Amino acid sequence: MLSSRRAFLGTAATLLLAGCSSDVLGLRRAVRVAVSWSGEELRAFHKVLGGLGTLDYPVEVVPLGDAISTAFGTRSTRRPDIVMLPQPGLVPRHLADLEPIPDDIAPLGQARLWKELLVHEGTTYGVPFKTAHKSAVWYRPSVFRQVGVQPPRLWSEWLTLNQTLTRAGVTPLALAAGDGWVLTDFLENVLLGIAPSVYLGLATATDPRPSQQPQFGAALRLLGTMWSTPGLLAGGVKESLVQQFPDALVEVFGHRKAAMVLASDFAEPVVRSFAADPNDIGLFTFPPMTAGAAAPVVVGGDVMVLQKPTSDDARDLVRRLSAPTAVDPWIAEGGFLVDGRTSGYSPELTRLAEQLTRPGEQLQFDLSDRLGRIGDTNGLWRVLTDFLIAVGRFDTALQDAVDDAMTELRKVEEG
Numbered sequence: 001m002l003s004s005r006r007a008f009l010g011t012a013a014t015l016l017l018a019g020c021s022s023d024v025l026g027l028r029r030a031v032r033v034a035v036s037w038s039g040e041e042l043r044a045f046h047k048v049l050g051g052l053g054t055l056d057y058p059v060e061v062v063p064l065g066d067a068i069s070t071a072f073g074t075r076s077t078r079r080p081d082i083v084m085l086p087q088p089g090l091v092p093r094h095l096a097d098l099e100p101i102p103d104d105i106a107p108l109g110q111a112r113l114w115k116e117l118l119v120h121e122g123t124t125y126g127v128p129f130k131t132a133h134k135s136a137v138w139y140r141p142s143v144f145r146q147v148g149v150q151p152p153r154l155w156s157e158w159l160t161l162n163q164t165l166t167r168a169g170v171t172p173l174a175l176a177a178g179d180g181w182v183l184t185d186f187l188e189n190v191l192l193g194i195a196p197s198v199y200l201g202l203a204t205a206t207d208p209r210p211s212q213q214p215q216f217g218a219a220l221r222l223l224g225t226m227w228s229t230p231g232l233l234a235g236g237v238k239e240s241l242v243q244q245f246p247d248a249l250v251e252v253f254g255h256r257k258a259a260m261v262l263a264s265d266f267a268e269p270v271v272r273s274f275a276a277d278p279n280d281i282g283l284f285t286f287p288p289m290t291a292g293a294a295a296p297v298v299v300g301g302d303v304m305v306l307q308k309p310t311s312d313d314a315r316d317l318v319r320r321l322s323a324p325t326a327v328d329p330w331i332a333e334g335g336f337l338v339d340g341r342t343s344g345y346s347p348e349l350t351r352l353a354e355q356l357t358r359p360g361e362q363l364q365f366d367l368s369d370r371l372g373r374i375g376d377t378n379g380l381w382r383v384l385t386d387f388l389i390a391v392g393r394f395d396t397a398l399q400d401a402v403d404d405a406m407t408e409l410r411k412v413e414e415g
Helices: 039-050 065-071 088-097 106-110 141-147 155-167 180-194 196-204 214-227 236-240 245-253 265-274 312-321 328-333 347-357 380-392 398-413
Strands: 031-035 059-063 082-085 127-133 136-139 260-262 282-285 296-307 362-365
Touching: 031 065, 031 312, 039 059, 039 328, 065 082, 082 088, 082 312, 088 296, 106 127, 127 265, 127 347, 136 141, 136 245, 136 265, 141 155, 155 214, 180 196, 180 214, 180 260, 180 296, 180 362, 180 380, 196 214, 196 362, 214 380, 214 398, 236 380, 245 260, 245 265, 265 347, 282 347, 296 312, 296 347, 380 398
Parallel strands: 031 059, 031 082, 296 362
Antiparallel strands: 082 296, 127 296, 136 260, 136 282
């Protein structure tokens, strides 16, 4: 999940080394860990490393931001040994660059959802480090109480809620359209909600063609129905297009210019840091599209992979970071979920963690991550950005905007 949220709390200077010393001093070669995090996320990761105790080798953290994929392929002595990959869907495309995960921790990469991404021909090439719940909506309960509404239990109720808020003079939604993955998260939830079999089919296809799926167009139409509501977006479409993930959170909880925002669990530190009222923080999850249907739950995350050739030190560090309590320092900072774990979080994140582990939930991994180039910045991200602009003009028929989006998507598919 490439995104500017990796810098969502600024670009403050951070130490790049953890452990005892650097290989530049002629001592034991450092284990280099490539990460996409910066700001508070990077500082939290350093706390995790510090909590591992004294290591027999130095650890060098290499923040690559959105350029994390550049960690692959190089064979120099400065290449990363471990990559914290925010796009697990890339693992199958880099098998030639990766070492198998040690047998004693390989089962961690064989859990539901992860197995189809991380296990190939019986060999495990990655283990989850953190999980992301991408169907969470943060809101201000005081606004809901003031207007006399409750969190929606169905998609139709969400549309009605938006209209009720608008009539009361409240802007319903802040949308970080400057980060294309926020737009894809929205669409993925709608598609998973109305057509789970189509979603799964596209996710597992060797040559996915979303434009050939009528249900994909239906999901766009439903999404457009919400996005085209007059007065829906804080600042309108124009400001939303340049608004990035942290900005949308601050619009809701800091400036209080909107009532809610679709934002994953990792939004929690920003929400709590900027909330004008720390007691005015609520959370609901994406509602079912129809009565009796399962609610969609879109999942993302970061996985650890070992580059070829690896070392015993790199394997040791992956083992240590995979220990159940290794990430406790980051959990204490907030905004961090562990696959399969439901304890130790804030009340809001506990709800999300429990939903991720309940049997029968409609869980699927991030679709844009699995569509390859079709789902990236020049693919679905761009198509959805243009779609938002079209439906926000109000002089374009919704079906025309859907048809145009499907046409553009077809061009992306044809390369």
